[in-house]
Amino acid sequence: MAGQLIVSVSGISDRTCGDVEEFCAALDSREVPLSLLVAPRLKDGYRLESDSRTIGWLTGRRSGGDAVVLHGFDAAATKKRRGEFGALPAHEANLRLMGADRVLEHVGLRSRLFAAPGWTVSAGTALAxxxxxxxxxxxxxxxxxxxTGTTTRSRVVGIGEGFVTEPWWCRTLVLSAERTARRGGMVRLAVTAKQLRKVGPRQAMLDAIDLALLHGCTPTVYRWETDAPAASAA
Structure with a gap:
């Protein structure tokens, strides 16, 4: 049985949008949509609501079939080596979610999908x-x-944001994607936008994508519907 392929990019801003656009062009030629992990704020003072060019680009990509996924509020680390939502109690997670949701709604990019920075969420966040x-x-x-409370088990592998970026890991990512695709599983690949300007990580992502497609994986995005966690519109 053929599997699925989901590719996501995080860290999208005015400083990285050009690199992401080039990556999108490579995926468009392969007919692979992207899940765009968007945060209202990033380090170094970035504010999405003040970046009209990136907002317009994201809006266009979503209209073309990509998914927009809320990816935290401001990428703050609440504890050492913990993502922004990795250790928050429910009331603090609730405040951050409300703030992030408000910004995305204001710029026309509201999403009901959530992927926490660092890929980890606390029990309080899951409740909120x-x-x-x-x-x-x-x-x-x-x-x-x-x-529904149902979970589709599939581990994400990526480059950057909780994952290392060394050449040995890039090779591991490619091999992992091929193994999962060969057995008909769900291949979930993730990369931070700043890694896309580097030849090694970018090529590793494309190699992993090509191998997944070679083994018959169906490209899709993070979606929601009542009967299948990964099969409806964002």
Missing amino acids: LPRNGFRLLVDLHGITDLV
């Missing part, structure tokens, strides 16, 4: 998400439908 209307949670080990 459906209370704020989110329907899909994407984490390190799977994709959870927050309405």
Whole structure:
């Protein structure tokens, strides 16, 4: 049985949008859509709501079939080596989710899908998400439908943001994608935008994508519907 292929990019801003556009062009030629992991704020003072060019680009990509996934609020690390939502109690997660949701709604990019920075979420965050209307949670080990409570088990492998970027890991990522695709599993690949300007990580992502396609994986994006966590519109 053929598997699925989901490719995501995070860290999208005015400083990285050009690199992401080039990557998108390479995927467009392969007919592979992207899941765009978007945060209202990033390090060094970046604010999405002040970046009209990136907002317009994201809007166009979503209209063309890509998915927009909320990816935290401001990428703050609450504890050493923990992602922004990795250790938050429910009330703090609730405040951050409300703030992030408000910004994305304001710029016309509201999403009911959530992928936490670093791919880890606390129990409090998992509790706060459906209370704020989110329907899909994407984490390190799977994709959870927050309405039905069902989880599709599939580990994400990536370059950057919780994953190392060394050449040996890039090779491991390619081999992992091929193994998963060969057995008809779900191949989930992730990369941070700043890694796309580097030849090694970018080529590793493309090699992994090509191998997944070679083994018959169907390209898709993170989606939600009542009966299949990875099969409806964002």
